[in-house]
Amino acid sequence: MYKILTLNNISPRGLDRFGHEHYEVASEISQPDAVMVRSFNMHQMEIPASLKAVGRAGAGVNNIPLEAMTERGVAVFNAPGANANAVKELVLAGMLLAARNICQAWDYTRNLTGDDATLHKQVEAGKKQFSGFELPGRTLGVVGLGAIGVQVANAARALGMNVIGFDPHITVRAAWLLDAGVQQALSVDDLIARCDMVTFHVPLNDHTRHLLNRERLHSMRDGAVVLNFAREGIVDEAAVLEALEAGKLRSYVCDFPSNNLMGKAGVIALPHLGASTQEAEENCAVMVADQLREYLEHGNVRNSVNLPEVVLPRAGKTRLAVINRNLPDMVGQISHVLGQNSINIVHMVNESRAGVAYNLIDVEDEIGEEAARAIAGIDGVLRVRVL
Template structure:
C-alpha cells in the first residue's frame, strides 16, 4: 500500500510502515503545496497529515483511492469530518499520544511566570545582582482554572495538585463521576466567568469549534485578577488575540503564554509580538521527542490496521 505524508513525522513511524511492506512518500512541506498535493493524492491508499494540510471536500474528492486518514496530533479542525464520513474514509487522530507533553508545557509556563529564571540569568550576566527583582512567587496555594476537562486537563490537574495548587474546572460535558472530578479532585464550576474570576492561571484545553471560538474575549477578560495569566496550548482562535493584547496593556491581567495562534506562523508586526508579557512559542506544547515518537508509532500502527482490512479504535469517523 502507498502512504503519503504531507507534514512533519518522526522517522520511527515511517520505518514501521516500511517494515510492514508499505511504501512511504514524505514531504513535510507538501501540505502547503496545494496544487501539487491535489495532483499526487489520487494514487495513495493512506494520507497522513498534521494541522496545516486542509483536508476538505476538494482534497477528499481527489483522494479517490484513499482508505484512511491519519492525523499526527489530536486537533481535527483542519479536517472536514462530515465530508470524510460521507466518503467512508476513517480519520484517526493520535489519541492521548502527546497529552503528557502538553501538560508539562502548561506547568513550565506557570513556573516561568512565577520564577522567571531566564530573565534572572540574563540580568546576572549583565553584572547585576537584583535579588528583590527576581524574588518571584510560589505556585503552592495558587488557583489553576482549567477550561476543558479531558485527558490533557486531567494530566495538568494531577501535576498542579502535586505542587499544592487548587484546581477548578469548567466543562459542560463532564459529569460529577468522571475521573478528573471524582478521582483527581478538580472542583467544578458551572460558568466560565466564575472560573476566570477565581483563577490565578487559566489554561485552555478545548477544541476549536463555533461554540469555543473567541470564548475568552473583551467581555470576560476584565473579570480576571490583575496578576493572572492565560495559557493557551489548544488552538488559536479560542482566545481573542486583540482583546488579550488590550487586556494586558490595560493591566487587567498580567500576561499570557500562547503556543497557538489564529494565524501561524506569527505575522510580522503582530500586536501579540509587541507585548513582552505575552510569551509566544511555535506550536510546540505537544512536540517533545517522546510525544513525537509516540504519535508517529500510534498513527502508523492504527493506519495499518485499516489498510489490512481491520478497524481502529482511535477512529473518530
C-alpha cells in the same frame, strides 16, 4: 499491498509499524489507500478516489477537510493523548515562567556588562523588579478535561495548587483519572472568576472561539495569568493585550506567536512547542499507524473523529465494511442484498455518530463483486470495502 502517503516527516518508529510485505510507504505515491499527516494543510489538496483513511499524528484536525472526507467515506483518525505529557510539561513550564518572571530576568541578565564586581552590583540592584510568587496555595483553572487537561490538573495538585476544572463533556475514563481534589466549576464563567491562573485544553470550533473574551477577562482576579497551549483562536488576543496594558493580567503565556503579541510586556509567546518532543512525535506516529493498520486490514475504528468507535473480532470468512448516511432501513437494505446473494451473516455491528453510520459484517462466504456493487449502489452508502 496497501499504499501509505506521508505528507510530513513522520517518526520512523511509526512508519516501522507498517510491514514491508503488505505496505508501501512513501512521500510521493500515486493512488494511496491512506495518508499520514502532521501539519500539512489538506484543504487545498485533491483527494484521490483511492483514499480510504487519513491519520493525523497529533490531536487537532483543523488542517483536514473533515466534511469532504466524510462525504467520500474516508475515515479520519487522530492521536488523542499521545502528546499529553509533552504539552503538560510545557504548561507547567509556562506557569513557572510567568510566576517567577524568568524570561524577563534572563533577558535582563544577559544584557549586563562589566567586570564581575560590576555584574554582581547590577544583579543585586535589579533582582527586586523580578520578584515573583510561588505556586502552592494558588488556584489554577483548567478548561477542558481531556487527556491533556487531566494531566495538567493532576500535576498542579501534586505541586500543592488548588485546582478547579470545567468540562461538560468529560468522559468516564477521564473522570476516573482525575485527582479527587480537583473541584468542579459550574461554568466557564464560574471557573474564571475564581482562579489565579487559567489554562485551556479544548478544540477550536464555533463554540470555543474567543472562549476567553473581554467580558470574562474583566471578571478575572487582578494579576491573573492566562495560559493557552490549545489553539490560537481560543483567546481574544486584542482583549488580552488590553487587560495586560491595564494591569488586569500579569502574564499571557501561549504557544502561538503573532505580530500583535510580539514585544508586548507580559507576553511569553513560544514557537508552537507543545508536542515538539521526540517522545510525543514517536507516540503520535505509532498510535496513528496502528489505527490505520487496524482499519485498513480489519475495518476496526479506534479514535476516529468522523466515524463511530467500532471494534469487532473476526468471526467469519469475509468481512464487509460499509459507511453510510444515518438513514432508516440502511441495515435492512444491506442485509437484503446479502440474502439475495445467498450470503449468510455470522456477526455484525452497526453504530452511528451524528449523520454517519458504520457497519462491520462478518459472513460465512466470499462476497463477490456483484454483491459489493449492489450495496455500494444503495442510496446513502458512502463507501463499501470487502476485507
